[in-house]
Amino acid sequence: MSVHKLFLLRHGEGAWNKENRFCSWVDQKLSEAGVQEAQDCGELFKLHGYKFDKVFTSILSRSVQTAWLVTEVMGQEWVPVIKSWRLNERHYGALIGLNRAEMAQKHGEQQVKVWRRSYDVAPPPIDESHPYYHEIYNDRRYTTCDTPVKDLPRSESLKQVLDRLLPYWYDVIVPEIKAGHTVLVSAHGNSCRALLKHIEGISDADIAGVTLPTGIPVLLELDADLKPVKPRQLLGDPAKIQAAIKKVEDQGKALPNGK
Numbered sequence: 001m002s003v004h005k006l007f008l009l010r011h012g013e014g015a016w017n018k019e020n021r022f023c024s025w026v027d028q029k030l031s032e033a034g035v036q037e038a039q040d041c042g043e044l045f046k047l048h049g050y051k052f053d054k055v056f057t058s059i060l061s062r063s064v065q066t067a068w069l070v071t072e073v074m075g076q077e078w079v080p081v082i083k084s085w086r087l088n089e090r091h092y093g094a095l096i097g098l099n100r101a102e103m104a105q106k107h108g109e110q111q112v113k114v115w116r117r118s119y120d121v122a123p124p125p126i127d128e129s130h131p132y133y134h135e136i137y138n139d140r141r142y143t144t145c146d147t148p149v150k151d152l153p154r155s156e157s158l159k160q161v162l163d164r165l166l167p168y169w170y171d172v173i174v175p176e177i178k179a180g181h182t183v184l185v186s187a188h189g190n191s192c193r194a195l196l197k198h199i200e201g202i203s204d205a206d207i208a209g210v211t212l213p214t215g216i217p218v219l220l221e222l223d224a225d226l227k228p229v230k231p232r233q234l235l236g237d238p239a240k241i242q243a244a245i246k247k248v249e250d251q252g253k254a255l256p257n258g259k
Ligand SMILES: O=C(OP(=O)(O)O)[C@H](O)COP(=O)(O)O
Pocket: 010, 011, 014, 017, 021, 022, 023, 024, 025, 089, 092, 100, 116, 187, 188, 189, 190, 248
């Protein structure tokens, strides 16, 4: 029997999702379409009558903005929103800012797939010569982390995302769920995939085939030990969800105009 409902949500479309660029730790806001996706998601939750007790976000604006829009539409703005860098998107290292389709043209689709979806391969690290290095590491938000700025990642595999996420999951989120609270995690494609891998026990190989589009919530129904009692449900119109998944997968195809 299902005891707990947990919702994972990749934020609505951001400006760089639209431009097919690796966004990662660059703080992009939601696009107009992304705002709409977040609001639609709130409407969907409202329609189902879901009530959240706690919302967890990363410290990137697109994840926080999504949480605000969702709870606003639901009339649940009062629900506490707790932020941590440990829910941030995967650090894409030197790939940050680059266009996936152009990278596929240059390095091949297979290499881009390895960078995007392998479990334990990290992209090349970012260094001080990278155009976004200083914007990221001089940002005041990273002085608030439980880890000194010098020790924050310079690139991460999905495995490394899970490694930095798990202490937060067990110390902060799990106690909330076990206390009977309904939790929404409003985060990112890869931080949600890492969490999903852990909760569902997905193998290192099979996680490559799991794609989460923006603005589509995932409902997990868990038993008292937080083991899934049924398959995950992606909420919304199935045809729309399939099209959105294909769009994300196609982002790594080599197209000359990078679109
Ligand atoms: O910033 C990103 O994800 P996000 O839009 O979920 O925050 C990444 O660039 C996602 O890229 P990917 O789908 O190639 O792993």
